[in-house]
Amino acid sequence: MSTAWPLVDNSIENPSRRAPLITGGLDYDGVSDVVSDLAEMEKPPRIWYVLLAISATITLILGGLIGLLFLKGVGVWGNNNPVYWGWPIVNFVFWVGIGHAGTLISAILFLFRQHWRTSINRAAEAMTIFAVICAGMFPGIHIGRVWVFYWLFPIPSEHLSMWPQFRSPLLWDVFAVSTYFTVSLLFWYMGMVPDLATFRDRSKTKVRKMIYGILSLGWTGSARHWHRYESAYVILAALATPLVLSVHTIVSFDFAISIVPGWHTTIFPPYFVAGAIFSGFAMVITLLVPMRAIFNLRHVITVRHIENMNKIIMVTGLMVGTAYAIEFFIAWYSANEFEMFAFMNRSFGPYWWAYVTMFTCNVLVPQLFWFKRIRTSMVWSVIICLLVNVGMWFERFVIVMTLNRDYLPSSWAYFKPTWVDVMMLIGSFGLFFTLFLLFCRFLPVVAMSEVKGTMTFQRNMARAGGYAGDHQP
Amino acid sequence: MIHETSQTADRKPAGVLGQFETADELLHACEQARDAGIKRMDAYTPFPVHGIERAMGVPRTILPFFVLAVGLGACALGLGLQWYTNGTEQLGPLWSGYQFKISGKPYFSLPANIPVAFEVIVLSSAFAAFLGMLILNRLPMLANPLHRIPRFKRATNDRFFLMLEAGDESFDLSAAREKLAGWGATEIEDVWLDNTDHKLPAFLQTLGMLALVLLMVPPVLVYRARGMTSRETRLHVNPDMDFQVRYDPQSLGPIDNDDDPTQYLFEHQRAAFAAVPGTVARGPIDEDVEYLRGIEAEWFDQQTRVAAPAVLVSGRRQEKGRQEEGKQEEKTSEQEESQQEPGSELTGTAEAEEEAPPEPDWIQEFPSQVDVSETTLLRGQRMFNIYCSVCHGYSGDGNGLVNQRAMALTINGNAGWTTAKSLYDAETMNPEKNPVGRIYDTITNGRATMGPYATRIQPADRWAIVLYVKSLHETRRDAPHPDPNAVTQGETEN
Numbered sequence: 027m028s029t030a031w032p033l034v035d036n037s038i039e040n041p042s043r044r045a046p047l048i049t050g051g052l053d054y055d056g057v058s059d060v061v062s063d064l065a066e067m068e069k070p071p072r073i074w075y076v077l078l079a080i081s082a083t084i085t086l087i088l089g090g091l092i093g094l095l096f097l098k099g100v101g102v103w104g105n106n107n108p109v110y111w112g113w114p115i116v117n118f119v120f121w122v123g124i125g126h127a128g129t130l131i132s133a134i135l136f137l138f139r140q141h142w143r144t145s146i147n148r149a150a151e152a153m154t155i156f157a158v159i160c161a162g163m164f165p166g167i168h169i170g171r172v173w174v175f176y177w178l179f180p181i182p183s184e185h186l187s188m189w190p191q192f193r194s195p196l197l198w199d200v201f202a203v204s205t206y207f208t209v210s211l212l213f214w215y216m217g218m219v220p221d222l223a224t225f226r227d228r229s230k231t232k233v234r235k236m237i238y239g240i241l242s243l244g245w246t247g248s249a250r251h252w253h254r255y256e257s258a259y260v261i262l263a264a265l266a267t268p269l270v271l272s273v274h275t276i277v278s279f280d281f282a283i284s285i286v287p288g289w290h291t292t293i294f295p296p297y298f299v300a301g302a303i304f305s306g307f308a309m310v311i312t313l314l315v316p317m318r319a320i321f322n323l324r325h326v327i328t329v330r331h332i333e334n335m336n337k338i339i340m341v342t343g344l345m346v347g348t349a350y351a352i353e354f355f356i357a358w359y360s361a362n363e364f365e366m367f368a369f370m371n372r373s374f375g376p377y378w379w380a381y382v383t384m385f386t387c388n389v390l391v392p393q394l395f396w397f398k399r400i401r402t403s404m405v406w407s408v409i410i411c412l413l414v415n416v417g418m419w420f421e422r423f424v425i426v427m428t429l430n431r432d433y434l435p436s437s438w439a440y441f442k443p444t445w446v447d448v449m450m451l452i453g454s455f456g457l458f459f460t461l462f463l464l465f466c467r468f469l470p471v472v473a474m475s476e477v478k479g480t481m482t483f484q485r486n487m488a489r490a491g492g493y494a495g496d497h498q499p
Numbered sequence: 500m501i502h503e504t505s506q507t508a509d510r511k512p513a514g515v516l517g518q519f520e521t522a523d524e525l526l527h528a529c530e531q532a533r534d535a536g537i538k539r540m541d542a543y544t545p546f547p548v549h550g551i552e553r554a555m556g557v558p559r560t561i562l563p564f565f566v567l568a569v570g571l572g573a574c575a576l577g578l579g580l581q582w583y584t585n586g587t588e589q590l591g592p593l594w595s596g597y598q599f600k601i602s603g604k605p606y607f608s609l610p611a612n613i614p615v616a617f618e619v620i621v622l623s624s625a626f627a628a629f630l631g632m633l634i635l636n637r638l639p640m641l642a643n644p645l646h647r648i649p650r651f652k653r654a655t656n657d658r659f660f661l662m663l664e665a666g667d668e669s670f671d672l673s674a675a676r677e678k679l680a681g682w683g684a685t686e687i688e689d690v691w692l693d694n695t696d697h698k699l700p701a702f703l704q705t706l707g708m709l710a711l712v713l714l715m716v717p718p719v720l721v722y723r724a725r726g727m728t729s730r731e732t733r734l735h736v737n738p739d740m741d742f743q744v745r746y747d748p749q750s751l752g753p754i755d756n757d758d759d760p761t762q763y764l765f766e767h768q769r770a771a772f773a774a775v776p777g778t779v780a781r782g783p784i785d786e787d788v789e790y791l792r793g794i795e796a797e798w799f800d801q802q803t804r805v806a807a808p809a810v811l812v813s814g815r816r817q818e819k820g821r822q823e824e825g826k827q828e829e830k831t832s833e834q835e836e837s838q839q840e841p842g843s844e845l846t847g848t849a850e851a852e853e854e855a856p857p858e859p860d861w862i863q864e865f866p867s868q869v870d871v872s873e874t875t876l877l878r879g880q881r882m883f884n885i886y887c888s889v890c891h892g893y894s895g896d897g898n899g900l901v902n903q904r905a906m907a908l909t910i911n912g913n914a915g916w917t918t919a920k921s922l923y924d925a926e927t928m929n930p931e932k933n934p935v936g937r938i939y940d941t942i943t944n945g946r947a948t949m950g951p952y953a954t955r956i957q958p959a960d961r962w963a964i965v966l967y968v969k970s971l972h973e974t975r976r977d978a979p980h981p982d983p984n985a986v987t988q989g990e991t992e993n
Contacts, residue, residue, distance in 0.1 A: 244642070251636045
């Protein structure tokens, strides 16, 4: 039905006219149909099964490797003197960074009244939650004695007879990441309640009706409910905005609070946050472009949405590039020979290849987005965003590998990951994609109620007179 | 268009529901209903229609103030938690805090405690916003008469509804229908209260009760376990490093091969590898025994070559041995009143009887490192007044404040106390029997009931005290001593 409509190019800028965010002539019911399609179809497309089978297999391997880690200890990883923080922290920072785009889209763009966020915020929030799960896993299994993991939290313990050290950035991490996960989950779920009610009311079978009925908490769409709901939504957005900035700031404190040359810099918090948004948006595009193609969401997630995100990627990529340059300048300006050495070693030392990869993928490649043709091309977007993700992983790798040459030249070493390191990184992707595929199949992938609200807004704007004179008796 | 529902006598109306095609039409109907003085009504829309709460006359929600209150409370909670757990160490009502001394930083410093406080505020406020919204909306409410109306399913999809509720003062079923039709409702339907039995099925009630009882079992077991002692071995859910695969030193090692018991990990079935030849023992290797122990180096070398060096360790044991031999040594004392049990004294004597070690050759003169001068003497006086005078008194007569108090208690029978020694009895003043090396050893290792001061006074200060004690002796000599050089001797020699 909706696919019969021609794809309107809504990326054309016309100052006299607002570009439509929803194309294909969809009405309210059409939006519900398109979005609910995948969750309601008897058999999802074959590609969904193939992808799920692959990612679920990888997730099982990850589970096995975690078991191996628990049995053998952290020695199965390549972490060793002087690089005690190896791939686990690289993966942790990488995944937490990816998790930042979701809350940015749902909270910050909401506060700025960016209506185009409504088509992508649900999937981006889901991506956030799954990325934070992958992120939290790595430090969670890196604590050595995993069976006393609860010592991370301020729980009174007679066995330990002591409390966490509240001035340690590692403890701040525990609070920041767990708060971020919880608040993102609340935000995600609360935003989903009206759409779950739509699912409930559309459901044909008793089981679906029960499950979605319970999940939607008896939502009716009452105006009084909407009033308080919107108030709560604004408050959550206002809370999540400083939160999203604080989380990666605190993650950067893990490095910046230490007195290691190349880490102990004040630029880390803004630089990490920019990088997080950069990588997060890249991951959103990597997920959404195939999703809109496979699940027929082209009229809801339009070229304009992708183009807007590409613009953000370009801007944050430039910020990250500036940070790289400033870091070098400050190292030189500090006149501190250890600081200078750390940066020379980073870019021209044994890991020069990682630095080159990082710089190319993060600074040079996104410059292609200056061209509108590339910005609006789905294939180019995915290719560039995959490269950005590679680059951002290498950025964290480069930062952590600063440790390979510390103060004591006798302990200088070249870090090599083990096969467990490599498979665990791949495994985390398996976990991430498994969760995302399940989300696509069972939950509303687009915030239908918000999209519908945007459509009314669009129509009212088009009439240019507000609703006051529009009433037809 | 009015849809009539068959009405039975026992059914009660919940209200009348009108369907509208667009948000604008609904908004207009709401305004008209408000103007008609209807208070109890509600609109149902698939997305938030802006301005509808004004159109319906709904007051602003108090939710933001609720969240603000929770956020402020969370700020106090977050800072209080950190202050209590890291900034205090008093025993609290439940658990005491634990002060971490890290890099000499203050226990509580606001900048370092902001991140956690901030996260606690955000977390609590987010829960307050979400749960507050649910509570104010009376959600979850799974049973609602509206859900029984098939048409109402479109309220979450693409249609807009207005319900005039039966709770309103002016509510009348037919009048409400007419009003809705007049305001442009395309479909109108009566909504009836749900009369079905709300009681849970009997088997569910039984199951619920059973589950409740079973849920009580674990806490009761935990509470019971906490309130009693047990002789059973602790249940180890995980080993937690309580059991370690290792062999203790001086124990038998493992046998590698069961068939050939001569094959050991280390020779003679030792658990540890024997030290390789040429291994240097830990500790100072070229110890200056004259300066650090007050013993003649020659004698010491001889002893260590022929006998176990253990005899040289404790001056106290040597002293006890001497007492047993009947040499008239008066008891020195120290503030060990309560710790010194009669039993331990006896055991000590018995031990000494078995292996009475020889008295070492004490050095007769100050070692070369000690500068016998007025500066050292004044230093010695200072140290003596700090460490020794509490029992021996400032003048050395053995009447220090601790001694006076302990004696008073002993007379009342409240303590057992051996009088502090006067430094002026003949034995102590005799440089033959009590040379400087021996006085030094007394301070270092203690003597009789006096405790050792090696951990509290530096060797140089100990020698300074020895010098001061010798000078005190000189003040009480009645007649010229046969050997008057006790103090001046060192000076002349140095």
